[in-house]
Amino acid sequence: MLRLRECVVSRLLSSPSTSSSAIFPLRHLLSAAAAPISPGFAVEEYLVATCGLTRPQALKASTKLSHLKSPTKPHAVLAFLAGLGISGADAAAVVAKDPLFLRTKVDKTLAPKVVGLTGLGLSSPDIACLVSLTPDCFRSRNIVSKLHYYLPLFGSFHNFLRLLKRSPRLLSWDVNKVVKTNVVFLRECGLGDCDIAKLCIHAPRMLSTNPERVRAMVACVEGIGVPRGSGMFRQALCAVTFQSxxxxxxxxxxxxxxxxxxxxxxxxxxxxxxxxxxxxxxxxxxxxxxxxxxxxxxxxxxxxxxxxxYSMEGRNRPRYYVIKFLKANGLLDQYRDYYSIVMLSEKVFVEKFICPHKEAAPHLAEDYATTCKGEVPTNFRFT
Incomplete structure (x- = not known):
């Protein structure tokens, strides 16, 4: 128990990133963990009273913690979560999502991962996000090595987090046998890491699926006339992903x-x-x-x-009605190609086709805005 306290204190309390608001619950729980244990530890009651789970959540979680005979490990784990700045409510969510997290050794499993992830440049809030999203994957032994691979591939923790939120099982995928094989092949197809990151954010399973299936999808892209290395290859691959x-x-x-x-x-x-x-x-x-x-x-x-x-309600239809109105009322000085009008940015379109007609058509801006909301006026008003 002494060793446990020393480890948690040295790695969490002494960390500059540990918030002052977490200090009290951290010390309180560590002190409680060192106190004598009373016989007959009631897991379900502990989950409700100390961890903050609802009664149904506690009942479900307690079935996975039936061998837990004392609050020693749970206290240390809650202290660990508090040290990362995770609130009581978020800690309860972690426990409800992965009850076995409460049985994890802080000194041998959790704290070393914090040290390893910090070495990769992650902050305490970053690490807290990982714990909250995938607590079961966080306590796996190879999370640091996986992040060591993923972070350079996706360019930043922010990009990685976007993908993780869409596919929480990302950290459970086999990196060496599947992910790396698919990434190497996509690079051979002319995609850079930035392109691969964008592709996978929209289609996360591209990384985890059978490499032969990825090859089949590339063949499908080539079959519709988009060659490897072309500017539209990534968009085409995204379009055919997992379609027969x-x-x-x-x-x-x-x-x-x-x-x-x-x-x-x-x-x-x-x-x-x-x-x-x-x-x-x-x-x-x-x-x-x-x-x-x-x-x-x-x-x-x-x-x-x-x-x-382009959106029908947000761009195509409103702009068509504006041009139609201007033509009908002699306010358009020359013919305008429809495609060139639709391609304009919103700011430029308003400057070219709305603002110059404030006096002649005082309701045009209002009617255009109404149409952009999907509430098409019966007629654009001229007076």
């Missing part, structure tokens, strides 16, 4: 029918904007109907498929 060839073929056929494209046109559209393969049929149908209303020819859309990426 049959499903992709069906989506391309739907695109042909919906937008009245030829085989060449649908292939060109997909090469230029692979993300169209992830659009729902309902979304595509909605856009096709709108572009028909605007008067855009199928070939025009196929050559400019980025039009399909």
């Amino acid at each position: 060839e049959e499903k992709i073929a069906a989506k391309m056929e739907y695109l042909k029918t919906t937008f009245r494209w030829s085989d060449a046109e649908v292939s060109m559209a997909v090469r230029k904007y692979p993300g169209v393969l992830r659009k729902s049929k309902e979304s595509l149908k909605h856009r096709s109907e709108f572009f028909s209303e605007v008067g855009l020819e199928p070939a025009y859309i196929a050559y400019r498929p980025a039009l399909l990426s």
Whole structure:
């Protein structure tokens, strides 16, 4: 017990990152851990009274802690969590998520990981995030070596955390046999670490899936006409991720029918904007109907498929109504190509097509803003 206290005190209390608010509960729990243990330790009551779990949570967690005969380890673990700045409520969440965390040795398992992760540049709040998100993975023996690999790959702990939040099992994946194999192959395909990070944030399973399946997805990308090393390769790989060839073929056929494209046109559209393969049929149908209303020819859309990426309510429809209003009232001095209008940033669009008409069309800005919210006015008002 003395050794336990010395370890926790030296590694947590003496740390500059340990908040002053954590000092009292840390010392209190350590003192309690050193006190004589009364017989008949009631785990469920301890989980409720000391750890802050609800009764149902405590009942469920207690089944995994039936061999716990004293509060010595739990007290030390709670002190450890307090030392990281984890609040009582968050500590309760950790215990509810992973009851076995309370049985972990602080001096031999938890504290050394803090030292190792600190050496990688992580702060106490960073480490607290890891504990809160994946307490079971945190107490595994190789978390430091995994972070040593992942941090350079993703560029920062912030980027890594984004992926971890989307896929909490990230730290349980086999790095050497699966993750590294997939990363090496993606690099061979011309993707840099930054591209791989962006790809995996949207499709985390790309790292953990069977390497043969990753190769099959790359082959699928090449099959739709996007070669390795091209500017659209990452977007195309993201678009086909975990979709079967049959499903992709069906989506391309739907695109042909919906937008009245030829085989060449649908292939060109997909090469230029692979993300169209992830659009729902309902979304595509909605856009096709709108572009028909605007008067855009199928070939025009196929050559400019980025039009399909923009929000109907937030960009396409409001801007079309503004241009239509300006033309109808003689306020547009020359013809404007629809694609060039949609591509403008919001700031530039407002400066070019809204602000100059404040006097002639005082309600234009208001009607445009209303339309951007999805509440399309019956007519834009001129007076």
